[in-house]
Amino acid sequence: MERKTTQISQAEVERQLTLCDDICRVTGQWADKPLALVDTYGCQQNEADSERIRGYLERMGFGFTDDPEQARIIVINTCAIREHAEQRVLGNVGALVHTKRRHPEQLICLCGCMVQEKHVAEKIRQSYRHVDLVFGPHALWKFPEMVHTLLTQRGRIFSVADEAGSIAEGIPTVRQDGIKAWVSIMYGCNNFCTYCIVPYVRGRERSRTIADIAAEAENMAASGTKEIMLLGQNVNSFGLGSENGETFPQLLHALDGVVPRIRFMTSHPKDLSDALIEEMAHSKSVCPQFHLPVQSGSDRILQEMNRHYTREHYLERVRALRSAIPNVGLTTDIIAGFPGETDAEFEDTLSLVEQVRYDSAYTFIYSPRQGTRAAAMENQVDEAIKHERLSRLIALQEGITKEQLTGCIGRTEDVLVEGASRRQAGFVSGRTGRGMMVNFEGNEEWIGQIVPVQITGSGTNTLRGIRK
Numbered sequence: 001m002e003r004k005t006t007q008i009s010q011a012e013v014e015r016q017l018t019l020c021d022d023i024c025r026v027t028g029q030w031a032d033k034p035l036a037l038v039d040t041y042g043c044q045q046n047e048a049d050s051e052r053i054r055g056y057l058e059r060m061g062f063g064f065t066d067d068p069e070q071a072r073i074i075v076i077n078t079c080a081i082r083e084h085a086e087q088r089v090l091g092n093v094g095a096l097v098h099t100k101r102r103h104p105e106q107l108i109c110l111c112g113c114m115v116q117e118k119h120v121a122e123k124i125r126q127s128y129r130h131v132d133l134v135f136g137p138h139a140l141w142k143f144p145e146m147v148h149t150l151l152t153q154r155g156r157i158f159s160v161a162d163e164a165g166s167i168a169e170g171i172p173t174v175r176q177d178g179i180k181a182w183v184s185i186m187y188g189c190n191n192f193c194t195y196c197i198v199p200y201v202r203g204r205e206r207s208r209t210i211a212d213i214a215a216e217a218e219n220m221a222a223s224g225t226k227e228i229m230l231l232g233q234n235v236n237s238f239g240l241g242s243e244n245g246e247t248f249p250q251l252l253h254a255l256d257g258v259v260p261r262i263r264f265m266t267s268h269p270k271d272l273s274d275a276l277i278e279e280m281a282h283s284k285s286v287c288p289q290f291h292l293p294v295q296s297g298s299d300r301i302l303q304e305m306n307r308h309y310t311r312e313h314y315l316e317r318v319r320a321l322r323s324a325i326p327n328v329g330l331t332t333d334i335i336a337g338f339p340g341e342t343d344a345e346f347e348d349t350l351s352l353v354e355q356v357r358y359d360s361a362y363t364f365i366y367s368p369r370q371g372t373r374a375a376a377m378e379n380q381v382d383e384a385i386k387h388e389r390l391s392r393l394i395a396l397q398e399g400i401t402k403e404q405l406t407g408c409i410g411r412t413e414d415v416l417v418e419g420a421s422r423r424q425a426g427f428v429s430g431r432t433g434r435g436m437m438v439n440f441e442g443n444e445e446w447i448g449q450i451v452p453v454q455i456t457g458s459g460t461n462t463l464r465g466i467r468k
């Protein structure tokens with residue numbers, strides 16, 4: 001099958017919005033305002049997609065609820081990255097059979113990465129017959145059309161064809177947070193790390209244009225957004241393969257000053273360029289925080305993972321970042337127990353963690369994903385060993401995180417106040433540029449402001465301070 005990116009035309013998106021308005025006229029006649037429940041699993045890309053699903057639903061006349069009993073539509077946006085994520089979703093979807101029995105008019109929709117896997121879509125078709133609509137990430141832009149069909153004629157819809165993927169501009173959003181926002185700058189992935197399902201379910205890499213992203217950022221700034229997180233599976237390859245030759249450093253340059261704070265994730269170490277480091281060092285808005293997944297500290301395992309860099313290359317990039325951006329905070333992702341990983345190779349990961357001294361690390365037990373190369377490898381690591389390695393890794397990183405936090409005591413940091421503290425009345429919390437959470441005595445009127453805070457203490461994962 002030919003796999004090429006499709007730009008969904010403006011006319012097509014307009015047609016979807018017209019369908020939303022048609023649905024809105026129908027829901028407007030119902031006795032009560034209909035409610036929708038949108039439940040999201042997985043990464044920020046999925047959160048960003050759910051904001052668009054909510055945007056469409058709002059335009060269809062729906063309000064929102066967290067209670068499945070109250071919901072006329074339930075949308076579950078799923079993740080396929082690890083077995084555990086899939087089991088949780090299937091458990092929750094299974095339980096909805098009872099809710100639907102009590103409310104037969106309820107529409108149950110499953111979307112996201114997990115349903116894009118053929119065997120999962122088949123399982124839902126056969127065994128989860130209370131699910132009405134199933135659509136993968138490629139079909140999200142036509143959600144209104146699918147809902148319209150279900151409301152006008154009964155039946156089930158499965159839209160999970162294996163496509164290269166599309167880009168659609170102009171879909172409305174309902175954002176969860178007024179201060180911070182996610183912005184997808186690209187979709188899909190071309191890297192095919194041997195453990196990872198993402199390229200199979202999210203299609204090939206494709207980038208939006210700088211003009212479209214800048215227009216969205218300007219709109220958000222005008223409505224009060226203070227921090228934007230730019231999202232992509234490998235932001236360093238933003239623009240590669242597109243006709244206009246745009247690059248990620250150029251995007252950061254264009255966005256500088258549009259909002260007070262910009263962050264981005266994820267960066268692939270193989271493509272982290274000096275141009276990006278330089279742009280970051282000079283940018284006013286880009287925060288001194290860098291998420292740079294290493295996955296393993298062993299050259300042999302990195303090669304088996306198809307990561308295209310060595311431990312030494314990674315460490316060199318870390319040195320380059322630290323020398324250009326003093327006080328940069330580094331975070332990472334690490335997998336324990338990749339097939340064939342020996343004790344000595346795992347020790348290499350521990351020693352790399354000691355050497356880099358991350359602010360924090362997301363650590364995972366390797367989980368075989370059907371259809372990926374690593375899942376077919378014969379030398380799978382024993383579950384008990386994987387768990388034991390993960391515990392050692394977590395313990396090591398916890399100690400380093402604590403030390404990194406303690407190292408901030410005495411500094412004065414700019415903190416974007418995000419909300420009232422969840423733990424203490426009369427306190428507010430927010431993040432430093434480097435990404436550390438700080439709690440300090442304060443006033444809810446400061447929410448949304450960037451204020452100087454002197455750091456006076458630290459806990460396991462957060463800092464304490466006093467506003468200067």
Ligand code: SAH
Nearest residue numbers: 195196233266293333334335364365366367
């Ligand atoms: N594109 C990003 C990350 C995407 S997924 C990157 O390249 O870094 C987020 C993290 O999940 C990965 O960095 C990896 O550490 C982890 N992960 C992915 N597939 C996994 C699997 N099969 N088992 C365990 N962890 C996995």
Ligand code: SF4
Nearest residue numbers: 189191192193196198
């Ligand atoms: Fe998965 Fe690798 Fe792509 Fe990240 S870069 S999404 S880990 S295939």
Ligand code: F3S
Nearest residue numbers: 042043079080081113
């Ligand atoms: Fe999960 Fe899909 Fe994100 S598999 S981690 S939701 S890209």
